[in-house]
Amino acid sequence: MVTDISTNYTSPAGKDYTIAAGRFAGINPAARVLDMGCGYGESSCNIASEFRARVTSVDISEENIEFAREYAVRKAVSHLITFHIGDIMETNLGGEPFDLILAEGGIFSFIGRRRGLALSRSRLAPRGWLAFSDLIFIADKAPGEVLTIFEDDRFHYETEGSYRQLIKEAGFSLEFTCLVPPSGWDNYYAHMARRLEDQKGFFADRKIKLAFHKEIDVFYRLGGSRYVGYLVCFARAFD
Template sequence: MVTDLDSNYTSPAGKEFSLVAGRFACISPASSVLDAGCGYGEGVCNIADEFRCKAVAVDLNEDNIRAARQRAEERKISHLIQFESENLLNLSPAHHGFDLILAEGGILSLLGRETGLSLLGERLAPRGWLAFSDLILLTGIENIPREVLHIYENSRYHYENEASYRKMITGAGFDIQLMTLVPPSGWDNYYAHMARRLEDNDGMFADPAVKKLFHREIDIFYRLEGFRYIGYLFGMLRKKSDL
């Protein structure tokens, strides 16, 4: 069931998870936040708007940065957010000491999960918080339809299950404070957003190949009941003092 008609998130973990991250981390106007891979800027805009904190939003895609900056201007919070088009692997040394880092939309899998945890952990203040959301497998690969594994590119990303993700996180020097699966409504909100974007006449979603790919993904998810095999994991992690 679609529960957020205005969702502009490019992952099933939407606004409520960004706000949970801010509240867990006790974000205030004195806090600093990094959105690592900000996409269209919805997460960082929600954080800045709700908590009036200073934020840095980084994304490699310049079109995303332009869209995110425009979104911040429309919401009259652009003075709170510094937008940068940059590879997260090459972040300036000046970007460190953040109270909260948002790693939403599977950015840890894009970076390489162990690499991402290490890189972002180095950018946190002592006892800082990392909020992530990422796709995981809910059952063994042998039980998952081949079409599902293929459309989510498991051969490229080699997704974790919850147990292996937890082990990796603790091994990287974080305490797990909260971990939960995104509910089915999150997937519905995400795909409703994607369906709207597929009507675009310019930008990435105007590309016929992109339209075909996302139409196929939506079809496979609902036709084969993808929610039985894949999930979206949200976690609030706290940096250990000796990290």
């Protein structure tokens, strides 16, 4: 069931997880937060709005950052957020470490999980927190159509067990983990369906429209949540 019809998250884990991450990390107005692959800026705005913390937000898409900047103005938190357009692996994030790094919506699968975890580890303050969400496989075998819509041949998804191992090897202790409930997927696809009405920008492209229509069709027709899950992890850097 759709529980958040106006969300701008482009992933199944939404606002509740971002706020929970801020609470675990004890974020306050003196804290520094990094949002890796911030998309439309929903997480950055939620953290800034709830905790009044300073947020650095990076995304490779100029269009997304443009949207996020305007959204932050509408949410009255633009003075708390510094936006950067660029590849997170190459963006100059300044010298100061972060108290919380958000990596929501599968950015680790895009940039490489070991690389993403290592970058996060290197940019965190001692005992700092990492909150990420990413797609995993939860069944031994998934139908070909499910593998195809999530591009498993390109991203080679982890299972919960293999992700736990990567987190440990990267120097983190796992403090909390869960799978996003069905409402998270419904919120995500409701947002995607809304964006498919776009007449300009990324979602206006016919190929993108077709790809998302197909993903939504396959996910609900074949019961995608029997095969894939959206893993949420809050992890803490070892000393």
